[in-house]
Structures are given as structure tokens and as C-alpha cells.
Amino acid sequence: MKTKCLSLAAALFVAGAMFTSCANDPEEAPVQPDETQITTRAYGDKSPIVSVYVEINDNDPRIVTSYKDGNGKAFIDLVHLFAANVNVDSDGHAVIYFNDKMAPMFADFHTYLDPIKAQGTKVLLTILPNWQHKGMANMDVAEADRFADILTYIVDTYQLDGISFDDEYADYYDYVDNSYSYIIKALRAKLDTKFGAGAKLITVFQWGNYGQIDAAAGAMLDYADHGYFGPNVFQSSSYISGMTNDRWMPQAIQLGDSYNAIYLNQIKTRSSQAASGNYGGIMMFNMRRYSERSPLPVFQKIAEGAFGGTVTYDGTDYTRSWTPDPNGYTITKNDVPAYQPTFTGN
Template sequence: MSYPSRIGRLTRTLTRAAAVTAAGALMVAGLAAQPAAAGGGGGHHRGGHHGHRHADPKTVVYVEVNNYDFRNVADYSLKNSKRPAFDMAMIFAANINYDVDKKKAYLHLNERVTETLENAKTQIRPVQAKGTKVLLSILGNHQGAGFANFPTYQAADAFAAELAAAVKKYRLDGIDLDDEWSEYGVNGTGQPNDYSFVYFIKALRHRLGKDKLITFYNIGPSGERTVYRGFKAGWLLDYAYNPYYGSWQPPQIPGLKQRQLGAAAVDLTTTDNALAVEMAQRTVRERFGVYVTYNLTDQDHSAYLSGITRALKGKSTVYRPQR
């Protein structure tokens, strides 16, 4: 099933219990006393380019692979350096679908996402070779399945296992979560509950291990349910982002630090460049750790990106097509 482009989000209004299994409840309750070192609190994913000052903010780019080649990310680097213009790149998007007969969520890869993954040698490896982390973005698909309505820990873990298997198979660097378009309640699915997202993040971190990234596009019911019985999903997340392009909105995710948050988000094709630069400057000034961009096309975006990367990293962006 196709999904709407994120561009439509700019025109929408910003919007924002089931019984718990005993095993799942005990699992999360036990974790609450000891936050994990990996994910949100771990330093191994971060680290600065300049030891004498705060680390440069991370740049994130989402690529609609239904429309454009993912390998375009590798065309951009910082001037007079071997550093990539983008620190993280999202394959947008795989889906969380719902099997009505089995009554369970499952990972769906559409034709273009599958093509991108199966052609990793030409689509993904050149991006990773530049030093950019590649994540698979997981998006709701109008079928009632989402991260906020797993009925048990076991159900959350089963889906987490599918994501971890995809990361391993395609040698990706992590998973990005986008709780849009789920349409909770469709196909007889449950409404969002208080524990599902926390269970899922715990299961996903366990499956992926400490060295893979888990990022959260802060939208949908999951963003309002990040704490359960004292346990914070933010302890296991690496980054969370503002999902509204052309705006400044710091995510409010307990357990995440300022350096793990992206308050600025821009569409490379529609957001005014002056505003984009202003928000990049503000990102540095207020010490946020991430800057989000969306809709990298097959055109040359280096002029637009240069103002952003000069503010964030002190260098212009250079465009060098790899083919």
C-alpha cells in the first residue's frame, strides 16, 4: 500500500488500557531500576569532530526511495575534508503492516524499498563508505498496526525480531521509527496503550544490541507514551526529532539529553533557505545535537545545504555525483 508523502504534513493541524501480561510487566519494572548504558545514554554513538569544543550537531536526511535513489546521499561531502555532509540517512520507508488472520504486526518492504536493500552494493555501501550511518525507517500503513498498540511484550518482541533480522541481513546501522498513518483500531486492532512503546523499544534494543542506532521521529501516539512504570524509552533511544518541516519544535522525550534531540526540521525542496540557516545557527547556539532534513532528490542541493553545514560544522557542502 502506498503512503502519503510527508509534504502533506505541512498543511495539517498538529495533533498529538489494555491488560499487561505479568511477564512483560515484571520485565519492564525490573529495568526501571537500572537504565541501560546503551542507546540514549551511551557515548559510543556520538563523539565530536573537534576535541576542544562540543561535538558538531548530527545531520540527518530522509530519502523517499519510491521516488529517488538512496545512493544520492553519497554525492555530498564537506568542503576540503573527507567528512560526509550527512551523518545519518534514512531509507524511507518500510512499513509496519497487520496480518488479520494471524492477528499480528509484520514488517513489509515495498518494491522500491526491497530494490534499495537488495542492491545494497550500489545503493547503500557507497553511503556507508563515506561515513554516513544508514537506517531503515519504519512507518505505519493504514492497517491498524503501530508501535503503540502491541498487546503484550511478546508481540512487541516478535516485531522487533523482524526488524533486527533486516538490519543484520542488509548490514544496516539501525532503525528509525515513525508512528504515522497507523490508523489504530482498523482491522480490529487495539487502541494505543500505556506500555506498548516502552516494551517495543526495550525489545528492539535487546535484539539490536548496543552498537546499532534507534531513532524516533516524534509523531503519533507513541510520542505521548514514552514512560511506563518509571522506565523511560529515552534511556534506550539514540535520537528523537521534530517531525514538522519548516518549524522549530524540540521533542519532549524523558531520558534523552539535549545532544540527542533535533529541534529543527526542513524540507530541502520547500523550506525557505534563510529559515533553514537560521535554525541551523539556533541548533548550535542552543546546543541541540541533531538537524533533520527531508526529501533529497536527484538534483544538486549543495547550495541550499551549504548554509546549513557552515552553521553546523563550519564547512560548505560540495556536490560530487558518484556515477
């Protein structure tokens, strides 16, 4: 697994601090959405929802349970476990690899994930390429079907609430037209057949080859995250075809950084804008332990801006307690059944 390299330390795009990702890919031109076939797959009655990415290399995901809103309910609605990798087998097929930190966490997933789910927070696994020339942008129809079977198996086996995609670090040699759409469509069909329509979530981080996502695939996404970080960032959903604002996260906040009062007030203002504009959610990356980098100042400004509320920290500062497995764990198509329906490209 490669640690994501998104930081506030990048150059400003506009006054008021829009900061860029330090991922390798240049930003692609926005794609205007086709409004046909669009459905909203939001859940619950909280709007906008609060979403965080937690780096499992460094953190116990239960850190998200330590923060409550003013009513004593979970402040965080969606947590992404960052990240499992797209590797390749000896035949060049995509497989999923849990690295030395991820594998032991999943081996005892009830301990680490059940408390999160018990409070009503959804748990997604992020899928991230791994410099092996394979990712969401170079799978044909048959490969997308195989890949979706593996992902459905992972959701089923580890009782997850869905899959999130981040197409970075693939080091592509080639591309396949519509590959990203194939994967989303295949996975949506299999998840809906296995678990019921809309029971499981699919999300996309807007970075790397999202221009391959057509309107039909974009309409199948539950949420998508804006891909450029900064306290004053706010962008519309026009980046991804088929996406609508009520499923879009227009803010992107790096929790590994510190923010002064000016930046915190920008976060509050933008969070208010997300709520008043009926946007889907507010996304934050790289949540850390309270003692390492407290997210509470950011959480508080989001709560004030979006909900007119407060956030409290209960004092539980989880330390990653599992022993790394030097071999990691790989899941291949040979390990999983064929989930229906078989994807044929439609």
C-alpha cells in the same frame, strides 16, 4: 508504502514560519522528561550531525554520497531509508513489508548501501504503519518481542546501522498502554546483545503516540526528530520523555520545497543555534536528486551556520535504476530466529 505528507505549505504557527505536518494525528501535549536513567548514545565527534530521510519510492539512496564538506568528507552523517511498512499477517501479527520499490533495492543492497556506509554515513531503515490497524502504539509485550526479532533480523541481514520509527498512518482501532516503550526496550536489548552495546541506532520521529514513550525507553534512543517542518523551526527535546537536547534534532526541514533568501538565512541562524546549544543533529526530509530539487542551498546554509564551512556537489546525479517488484517482499516472525533476550516487559 504511503508517501509522507509533510509540507511547508501548511499554515504558520508563529511569525517567521513554523509549518505543520499534514499527517492525520493531532499534535499531542509535550511530555516533560524524567531526567533519571538518561544516557547519551551519540557517536563520532561531529556535532550536530546531519540527518536526511530519502524516499526510496522515488530515489536511489546513493544521492547522499554526492555532497562533501569543505574537508572532502561526507556531509550527511545519517540517512533514513523511507520506508518499510508495518503490515499484519493472517493471525493479526505485525510483519514488515518492503513495497515494490523497496524490495528490489534491498535485494541488491550491497550495490546501493555499501557506498553510503563506505563514506562513514550511518544507514537506518524507517518503519511506517500502513493503514492496517497496527503500529507502534498497539503491541503488547509478546507482540513487541516478536516485532523486535523481525527488526533485528532485518538489521542483521541487510547490514544496517539501525531502525527509525515513524508512527503515522496506522488507522488504529485500539491502543495498548506502553506499547511504544515495549518496542524500543525490546529492540534495544536484542540489538545490544547481538551487535554489542550501542553498536546499532534507534531513532524516533516525533509524531504519533510518542507520549507512550517513558523515560527509560526515551533514554535508549540515539536520536529523536522534531515533527513539524519549516525553515525557522526550533524546538526543545521536552516533547519526548527521557530525551535530552544532545540527542535531539530541533530543526525539521522539508527538502522538497524551495526557499528564498529569507528562509535560507533562517535555516543558517537556527543551525548556528543547534551547534552552540549542543543539540544532537539537524534533520531534513524528502531529499531528492540534484536535477529534480537541489538540496545544495539548504546544505550550504546548514554548513555555514553549524560549522562555519561549505558544501560541494560532485555532479553525480543518481537515477533510481532498479526494476520494481510488483509483489514486494514480506518478512514475518516465521522467517527469523528468536533473538535474545526475550522481552518480558521490564
